[in-house]
Amino acid sequence: MFSDRHKVLSDSIRRLIRRNAVSHLRKIVNKTHAADLSIVFPSLTMSSQLKIFGMIKDIEKKGTLFSELDQDTFAELIEGIDLDEVVEVLEEMATDDVADLIGRLPEEKANAILEKMKKEGSERIEGLLRYDDETAGGIMVPDFIALKEEMTAGDAITSIQQDFAEVEMPFYLYVVNEYGKLVGVISLRQLVVVSPETPLKEFMSTDVFSVTTDMDQEEVARIVARYDILAVPVVDNMNKLVGIVTVDDVIDILREEATEDILRMAGAGGEFVETKSVFKSTKIRLPWLFASCLGGIAAVFIVGHFEQSLKQYAYLAAFIPVIMGMGGNIGTQSSTIVVRGLATGVIHVREIWRVVYKELSVGLILGVFYGILIGAVAQLRYSMAAIAISVGLAVLCSMSVAALVGSLVPMLFARIRVDPAVATGPFVTTSIDIVSVFAYFEISTLLLAL
Amino acid sequence: MFSDRHKVLSDSIRRLIRRNAVSHLRKIVNKTHAADLSIVFPSLTMSSQLKIFGMIKDIEKKGTLFSELDQDTFAELIEGIDLDEVVEVLEEMATDDVADLIGRLPEEKANAILEKMKKEGSERIEGLLRYDDETAGGIMVPDFIALKEEMTAGDAITSIQQDFAEVEMPFYLYVVNEYGKLVGVISLRQLVVVSPETPLKEFMSTDVFSVTTDMDQEEVARIVARYDILAVPVVDNMNKLVGIVTVDDVIDILREEATEDILRMAGAGGEFVETKSVFKSTKIRLPWLFASCLGGIAAVFIVGHFEQSLKQYAYLAAFIPVIMGMGGNIGTQSSTIVVRGLATGVIHVREIWRVVYKELSVGLILGVFYGILIGAVAQLRYSMAAIAISVGLAVLCSMSVAALVGSLVPMLFARIRVDPAVATGPFVTTSIDIVSVFAYFEISTLLLAL
Numbered sequence: 001m002f003s004d005r006h007k008v009l010s011d012s013i014r015r016l017i018r019r020n021a022v023s024h025l026r027k028i029v030n031k032t033h034a035a036d037l038s039i040v041f042p043s044l045t046m047s048s049q050l051k052i053f054g055m056i057k058d059i060e061k062k063g064t065l066f067s068e069l070d071q072d073t074f075a076e077l078i079e080g081i082d083l084d085e086v087v088e089v090l091e092e093m094a095t096d097d098v099a100d101l102i103g104r105l106p107e108e109k110a111n112a113i114l115e116k117m118k119k120e121g122s123e124r125i126e127g128l129l130r131y132d133d134e135t136a137g138g139i140m141v142p143d144f145i146a147l148k149e150e151m152t153a154g155d156a157i158t159s160i161q162q163d164f165a166e167v168e169m170p171f172y173l174y175v176v177n178e179y180g181k182l183v184g185v186i187s188l189r190q191l192v193v194v195s196p197e198t199p200l201k202e203f204m205s206t207d208v209f210s211v212t213t214d215m216d217q218e219e220v221a222r223i224v225a226r227y228d229i230l231a232v233p234v235v236d237n238m239n240k241l242v243g244i245v246t247v248d249d250v251i252d253i254l255r256e257e258a259t260e261d262i263l264r265m266a267g268a269g270g271e272f273v274e275t276k277s278v279f280k281s282t283k284i285r286l287p288w289l290f291a292s293c294l295g296g297i298a299a300v301f302i303v304g305h306f307e308q309s310l311k312q313y314a315y316l317a318a319f320i321p322v323i324m325g326m327g328g329n330i331g332t333q334s335s336t337i338v339v340r341g342l343a344t345g346v347i348h349v350r351e352i353w354r355v356v357y358k359e360l361s362v363g364l365i366l367g368v369f370y371g372i373l374i375g376a377v378a379q380l381r382y383s384m385a386a387i388a389i390s391v392g393l394a395v396l397c398s399m400s401v402a403a404l405v406g407s408l409v410p411m412l413f414a415r416i417r418v419d420p421a422v423a424t425g426p427f428v429t430t431s432i433d434i435v436s437v438f439a440y441f442e443i444s445t446l447l448l449a450l
Numbered sequence: 451m452f453s454d455r456h457k458v459l460s461d462s463i464r465r466l467i468r469r470n471a472v473s474h475l476r477k478i479v480n481k482t483h484a485a486d487l488s489i490v491f492p493s494l495t496m497s498s499q500l501k502i503f504g505m506i507k508d509i510e511k512k513g514t515l516f517s518e519l520d521q522d523t524f525a526e527l528i529e530g531i532d533l534d535e536v537v538e539v540l541e542e543m544a545t546d547d548v549a550d551l552i553g554r555l556p557e558e559k560a561n562a563i564l565e566k567m568k569k570e571g572s573e574r575i576e577g578l579l580r581y582d583d584e585t586a587g588g589i590m591v592p593d594f595i596a597l598k599e600e601m602t603a604g605d606a607i608t609s610i611q612q613d614f615a616e617v618e619m620p621f622y623l624y625v626v627n628e629y630g631k632l633v634g635v636i637s638l639r640q641l642v643v644v645s646p647e648t649p650l651k652e653f654m655s656t657d658v659f660s661v662t663t664d665m666d667q668e669e670v671a672r673i674v675a676r677y678d679i680l681a682v683p684v685v686d687n688m689n690k691l692v693g694i695v696t697v698d699d700v701i702d703i704l705r706e707e708a709t710e711d712i713l714r715m716a717g718a719g720g721e722f723v724e725t726k727s728v729f730k731s732t733k734i735r736l737p738w739l740f741a742s743c744l745g746g747i748a749a750v751f752i753v754g755h756f757e758q759s760l761k762q763y764a765y766l767a768a769f770i771p772v773i774m775g776m777g778g779n780i781g782t783q784s785s786t787i788v789v790r791g792l793a794t795g796v797i798h799v800r801e802i803w804r805v806v807y808k809e810l811s812v813g814l815i816l817g818v819f820y821g822i823l824i825g826a827v828a829q830l831r832y833s834m835a836a837i838a839i840s841v842g843l844a845v846l847c848s849m850s851v852a853a854l855v856g857s858l859v860p861m862l863f864a865r866i867r868v869d870p871a872v873a874t875g876p877f878v879t880t881s882i883d884i885v886s887v888f889a890y891f892e893i894s895t896l897l898l899a900l
Binding site for chain 1 (some may be wrong): 704716749757769773780820824
């Protein structure tokens with residue numbers, strides 16, 4: 001189990017620091033993966049963090065630790081490390097990771113680091129920093145292999161060994177024309193199989209996917225996931241190859257986006273913030289509850305409006321919870337299905353009427369079913385047909401409106417390019433509550449007056 | 451945009467079939483990626499599907515199409531294709547994908563296919579079918595490169611070219627001892643850099659992650675995501691290397707699991723079923739609504755119990771919606787944070803008291819805030835201190851209980867190893883509704899009697 005392992009690791013590190021068991025500590029630190037260290041770090045004091053950081057022998061491991069740490073921990077940690085050493089570590093890291101880290105630092109610190117870095121490296125990083133964080137440009141790495149289409153297979157092999165020795169994992173070899181435009185792709189295997197004098201353009205595959213620098217990262221991730229590829233090339237608006245987005249970054253994006261959607265739908269903020277502070281969490285959750293509070297206050301006035309009916313038939317109140325509950329729940333089902341369907345590509349924005357029609361049908365069928373069921377309970381409990389019929393009709397009305405609103409609102413939001421996950425929370429639940437309560441009292445006042 | 455592209459593709463395929471424009475159709479079919487064809491397929495008639503399938507020239511593309519199609523479409527399609535051709539396509543596919551497809555077919559059909567397949571291939575597939583679908587064993591591929599630790603780098607290179615030519619993407623080269631046990635890992639790059647007579651065990655990395663065949667696929671996916679690796683080796687209970695799980699499968703698993711969690715939390719089934727049938731959707735969503743219906747009926751009896759208070763102070767009813775709404779919404783926030791936190795590893799099962807304590811604190815703070823706010827509204831509207839105080843206290847009580855139940859229930863479910871996403875739906879919402887309403891009427895009856 002992950003959790004147990006990290007608990008054990010954190011405990012033993014703290015124990016060893018207390019006992020000042022330097023050599024033992026050094027051994028553990030260097031045996032542990034940086035990703036695991038990064039989980040343990042926030043639970044240690046700053047001086048312990050610095051001590052452990054100093055013990056890491058492998059400079060690349062220091063880099064991995066940097067990029068795995070959460071933003072706050074990283075920013076605090078590097079305040080305690082000599083700037084020269086920070087730069088030394090950053091220079092060993094992949095450019096996109098460095099750009100990511102620097103992009104999140106206060107501007108002053110970021111500039112100090114960029115100034116210290118070697119010119120070539122800092123230019124590449126500044127190049128990446130130009131792009132929006134959440135686009136293909138912001139997440140791409142400039143480390144890829146691009147070969148000229150006129151080159152022979154034999155020359156290509158030599159070039160890979162000589163010119164591109166620093167490219168970590170050459171997933172694909174991209175082929176460009178004389179203007180640097182992406183024209184094809186070949187695999188390492190193909191290169192070895194053909195005879196050495198064959199020019200690349202004769203056996204390259206011209207059917208190559210690419211994305212543009214300004215494409216949203218979520219869309220990039222979906223393309224990589226859909227076509228089961230390990231990396232996708234990124235081109236600028238002249239179709240010039242400028243970078244690649246690799247599958248490991250795609251995994252992180254897909255997880256983040258799913259988490260964002262889930263939390264937004266529940267009105268609990270967009271991302272997991274450091275879970276330690278009660279105050280911070282309260283602040284994030286307060287606004288959405290405020291929307292629901294306003295809806296609730298509106299309901300106070302609506303129900304208050306029917307005070308006469310309530311005075312006469314007090315048990316009308318007894319059905320408010322079940323009517324609200326049934327509407328709220330089916331509305332959540334509909335909006336969840338639509339939001340997740342849109343996110344995974346199962347549902348398309350264009351299908352708005354098909355989707356809404358289907359949800360409305362489900363809402364009507366379930367509304368009739370539960371309307372009859374709950375109406376029957378009302379009849380058994382109070383033996384008054386007008387009440388039973390009002391309750392049944394109110395359930396039917398509430399559930400079908402809920403299914404309609406729950407599917408229509410996120411579809412409309414998606415169409416005007418607003419994140420549909422944000423919509424489901426406040427809008428849908430609050431409006432369903434108000435409609436349900438209003439419909440119920442209108443129907444019952446009408447029927448009871450007959 | 452994806453959606454638009456598929457709509458256009460589907461429309462033009464149907465138009466070309468109607469016009470019987472064979473050569474044009476053939477061109478489009480062979481230019482389109484199998485993943486895109488698979489999305490369009492369900493919208494076509496069976497005869498069109500068969501016609502298009504017959505036009506695909508590349509047998510590997512036929513295989514990709516097979517594995518990308520949804521289960522029902524695939525099962526129907528192969529009924530129309532000659533068994534020999536099906537087998538021919540399957541034999542070109544990766545073993546894990548074949549096992550996956552065959553595992554979902556009716557037994558009779560599966561056996562017929564396995565019998566027709568070449569002995570070696572069918573044995574490997576039957577080997578994979580032994581493992582549970584959702585474990586490392588069920589998702590691994592047996593296509594990996596394993597080299598003996600005594601081998602030299604030079605011999606290793608020859609061996610890779612000769613013995614492992616069919617391995618598609620050699621991400622990592624695994625090193626095993628004389629008993630086939632996994633002892634290390636090297637990269638293709640390292641192999642080229644060292645001098646040819648160096649034995650592998652002298653430069654291999656012994657720090658190799660592995661998972662066992664029975665590990666849950668979700669945990670495997672989390673390991674691959676956490677350590678940013680492209681493949682993880684799978685060992686049996688003797689630590690013998692039997693397969694690898696690759697990153698493309700991991701992406702699919704992470705997306706599926708996120709979807710499952712989201713839908714389960716909303717009580718809308720576990721996975722996206724084919725979205726065409728209203729009846730099917732209704733059937734999936736009915737049961738959870740039933741749980742909420744039972745809760746609502748319980749509320750009928752609870753509120754009914756306080757008929758006397760309601761007759762006297764009809765406006766008590768006006769606050770039911772806001773009290774239920776505030777409790778329900780903060781409960782959803784808490785349970786969503788906990789469920790997603792557990793799924794992504796931000797929250798650990800062991801931290802039950804820390805997490806619940808924190809949620810309860812947030813619930814209390816927000817409860818005091820909104821209790822005062824809504825109480826003040828009540829005072830302004832009805833100018834009766836007893837009502838205002840009851841409403842305020844009921845909001846406080848409802849919100850803190852909701853935060854407590856919303857976090858405690860999923861944590862407890864996770865501890866007894868039941869999917870916490872299932873818990874959040876029915877249990878949490880229904881119990882919060884009942885507690886809220888009951889607390890409200892108890893408090894107000896008490897205060898109004900004073």
